[in-house]
Amino acid sequence: MSQTLSVPALQDRVEAILRRAGMNDVQSTALARVITAGERDGCKSHGIYRIEGSLRTLKAGKVRGDARPEIAASTSRGIVRVDARGGFSNPAFDMGLPLLAERARELGLAALVVNDCTHFAALWPEVEAITDHGLAGLVMCPSYASVAPTGGKSPLLGTNPIAFGWPRPGQPPYVFDFATSVVARGEIELHRRAGQPLPEGWAIDADGQPTTDPAAALAGAMLPFGGHKGSAIGTMIELLAGVMIGDLTSPEVLDILGATTLAPMHGELILALSPAAFAAGRRGDPFARAERLFEAIKGQGARLPSERRFAARARALSEGVTLTEAEAEQLDRLLARGLDAVD
C-alpha cells in the first residue's frame, strides 16, 4: 500500500535511517534535508533512491559518517574555505554559506571552496540557498571519469554538473542545474535495464566508435553535451573545481575510488555574486529587469528551467509526498538493518 507523508515527516524518517547507519548529527541532518528535497521536488533520481548509495559509500569506508566540517584558514578575503574532513559535501556547504554570503555582500563577489568531500547530491539545493541571501550563485564540481572529451575516445572528464541561480523576490528563484554530459550516467543504465537502444550521440564504445548499445556505452564513454562547447565547459570545471582548488579531478577520483558505483570524492567551487553591488550606481533595478526577461521567455511559450520542480514542491508541501509500497518497505528495511541492508 502506498504511503503519504508530510515533507517534515519524511525528512525525520530519512534522518533516522542515516543515524541508524552510524552518521553523526551534522552529516545526517544535512543529507536528510537534500534527499528529502529531491523527493519533495519530484526529482526521484536525487530522492530516497540515493540513500542506499550513500550507505554503500559509508560501508566501503569511502566517506566518514562521523566527520565534522570546519572552516579552514584562507589568506584571501574573497575565498571562504571549508574542509569537509572526508564527510559529505552538504554539511560543509551549510557551514560555509553564511560567511560566503557576508563576503559576497562586502566585496561584490566571493567564492566558497569545499575540499575533501564526498558528493552525491544535486547542486540546486546549494544555488537555491545562495539565492535565499539575495545573491546569484554559480556552482560546479567534477565527478569521476566517464565522459570522453570531443575528438577523444575514452573516459576522462566527469559528468561535471554546473548550476546557476538568480533570486526572484517573492517566488522561487531562476535555477538551472545540469550535467555537462549529454545525459547522466543513470539514464544509460536505465536503458540497459529496459533493453532499449540509446539515442545517437550519447556515447561511444570502448574503441571510441559511436554506439547505441547501452552495455557498450557503459564499457566505453559518454559524450559531452553540445559537442566541443560542452567538452570545453567540462574541462573548465576540472580546472576550476578540481585543479585550482587543490582537489581531485575526475580521472584522479576514478583512480582512487576504483568504481563508479560509489559517491565520488572531490571538491566543489561555489561562487556568489551580489546583484545589488554590481548594479550599484546604474539605471534600473536588476531584480525587476530580470523579471521582464523571464516574462519575455515565458511569453513566447518557452519554460524556465526548474518550473516543473517548483510545481512538484508546491504540491508536496500542501499534500505531502507519496511513497510506493516498495519505497516505504525499503525505508523500513534500511531503518531496521542499518548498514547490513546494503552490500
Added chain:
Amino acid sequence: MSQTLSVPALQDRVEAILRRAGMNDVQSTALARVITAGERDGCKSHGIYRIEGSLRTLKAGKVRGDARPEIAASTSRGIVRVDARGGFSNPAFDMGLPLLAERARELGLAALVVNDCTHFAALWPEVEAITDHGLAGLVMCPSYASVAPTGGKSPLLGTNPIAFGWPRPGQPPYVFDFATSVVARGEIELHRRAGQPLPEGWAIDADGQPTTDPAAALAGAMLPFGGHKGSAIGTMIELLAGVMIGDLTSPEVLDILGATTLAPMHGELILALSPAAFAAGRRGDPFARAERLFEAIKGQGARLPSERRFAARARALSEGVTLTEAEAEQLDRLLARGLDAVD
C-alpha cells in the same frame, strides 16, 4: 597581387585607417590590436573584415570614436568598473585590466565590469590578457536578440559569447571562446550567399518551425547550442552580463539599435580568479596538475581549443600575414576615403 606584411606593420596600417576615420588614440590603438590579432591568428571573421563594420557603426553615430574610458566609482572592493563612455569595449578593458589583476591577487577573485561600450571583437584577446597575469579568466557578454530560447519561437537571447582562459607557463594558455548559439549569425549569412541549405537544428523560421532555409532563418531565429542547456547558459549571460551589471540585455540592444548590421552596445562581465590563491595550503601545484589534464586530453587524440589559432599565430609572427589583392586594395581604399568608404 597578394601582399605580405609583418604583424606590427599590419597593426600600424589598421590603426592609421581607424585614425583617418576619426577615432582618437585610445580607441584606434586598442581596436587595431584586436583586429590585427584576429588576422594574425587566422580568425578571418574577427580580422580586417571587421574594420568596415566598426566604421559603419561610427558613421551611424552608434559609437563614439573620441571616447576616453574612465575607471568608475565602485563601493565594492571585488568589483572594478570601467565606463567605456560610449566607445568600444577594448580600450575600456585595457584600462581596467591592471586593477582587476591586482584585486584578484589580493582577494582570490575579482570582477571587471565594462559599461556603456560597443562590442565587436572576439573575447579571447581578453581572456588571454588575463592569463598573462597568471590568472584564470571567464568573460561573457550579451549581443542582440537573434536566438530563441529552447521551446520558444522568436529572437530574444543574443548569441552571447562566453570565453575562458587558464594560464600555461611557457606556452599559450588554454582558451575557449564560443557563441551560445549553435553557430554565429555570420555562418547563416554565408550559407544564404552561397545558396546552400543550413544543417538541421541551427534555426527556426518566423513561425517558430525548424528550417534549413537561410533566408527563413534570418527572418526567424537561431537556436542555442546544446538544447535547453545552452539556452540556460545564454539566459545566465543576459542576467549576469546584462541585468546584474546594470547594462543592456540583448532584446534591449536590438530595440535601441534597430539593426543587426551595426556592432551591439552593452556591457561586459569579466571574472579573474587566482589559482595560486585558491590552491594555497593544498597539495600539488595547480599549473603542473593542469598540464597533466591537458596531456591526457591530447593523449587520446582530442584537440585543445585554440590550438589551430596558436599555430596560425606562430606562423604569422615568423612569416608575416598575407593579404589577398582584394584585401590590400580594401585597406588602401579605407585609408584614402575614411568614413566615405562605408555606407
